[in-house]
Amino acid sequence: MNPLGRSAAEFISISINKRFFTSCVPLDRLLGDGLPSGHILELSGPPGTAKEALAAEFVSSAVSLNDQVLFVDMQNMTSPASLGLELCSKNLVDTDFDLTRLVILNSIWFPFRTFPGLTQSRRAILLARVKQVLARLCSSRDISVVITTQLATKLLTPDGSPASFDTGSRAVLVPQLGSDYLPPHRSFRVLIVPETRTSGVLRLLSSPSCDDGSTISEESYEMEGNRIGICESERRAPIVPGR
Numbered sequence: 432m433n434p435l436g437r438s439a440a441e442f443i444s445i446s447i448n449k450r451f452f453t454s455c456v457p458l459d460r461l462l463g464d465g466l467p468s469g470h471i472l473e474l475s476g477p478p479g480t481a482k483e484a485l486a487a488e489f490v491s492s493a494v495s496l497n498d499q500v501l502f503v504d505m506q507n508m509t510s511p512a513s514l515g516l517e518l519c520s521k522n523l524v525d526t527d528f529d530l531t532r533l534v535i536l537n538s539i540w541f542p543f544r545t546f547p548g549l550t551q552s553r554r555a556i557l558l559a560r561v562k563q564v565l566a567r568l569c570s571s572r573d574i575s576v577v578i579t580t581q582l583a584t585k586l587l588t589p590d591g592s593p594a595s596f597d598t599g600s601r602a603v604l605v606p607q608l609g610s611d612y613l614p615p616h617r618s619f620r621v622l623i624v625p626e627t628r629t630s631g632v633l634r635l636l637s638s639p640s641c642d643d644g645s646t647i648s649e650e651s652y653e654m655e656g657n658r659i660g661i662c663e664s665e666r667r668a669p670i671v672p673g674r
Contacts (some may be wrong), residue, residue: 457650476623
């Protein structure tokens with residue numbers, strides 16, 4: 432397929448209507464029927480919560496739409512071979528590609544972990560640069576970005592303000608890098624919350640239409656092997672597209 436053979440009107444139409452879907456119905460529902468083109472999805476959760484598997488689902492979705500994907504793995508958690516198997520399982524190995532429309536940043540927290548030489552001020556500067564790059568990718572190039580990250584423990588006082596080990600009364604798990612590195616009007620933030628070994632909820636922390644976290648939505652899930660799927664009660668009822 433030759434992208435240069437398409438008119439500007441065709442590219443605009445494709446870009447406006449394009450969404451990336453997964454086989455994870457609860458996640459697609461939280462995103463309002465898939466991840467829109469030119470937006471960011473941050474997936475965070477404890478180890479073993481299938482974040483990388485969900486990222487691979489977005490790769491399959493983009494390839495099925497003839498889009499190139501840039502996959503950046505910062506912790507060596509996903510191998511080219513495993514991505515190849517994912518595409519082979521869906522008969523997507525002989526696809527003719529157009530332009531790059533999706534970027535995966537796997538384990539983005541890893542380069543920002545605490546080590547000698549990385550001061551808080553330096554870390555803040557680097558994250559500000561990341562935010563600028565992400566904003567430019569989404570707004571100027573209409574590229575979608577999927578980010579996976581771990582959780583960190585945050586200590587709070589009784590009134591909910593930040594605390595230290597000496598002053599804190601409770602601890603909560605939050606995404607490792609916070610939200611300052613994400614362009615607020617382009618970003619979805621989803622937390623994977625396991626409740627048992629095989630089930631849990633996906634929690635929408637914020638979205639472009641509600642970036643202050645005032646309204647939190649949830650969808651239940653069950654594990655199907657190493658993948659996140661719909662729970663049994665949902666499986667019995669028909670799924671209405673665009674719910």
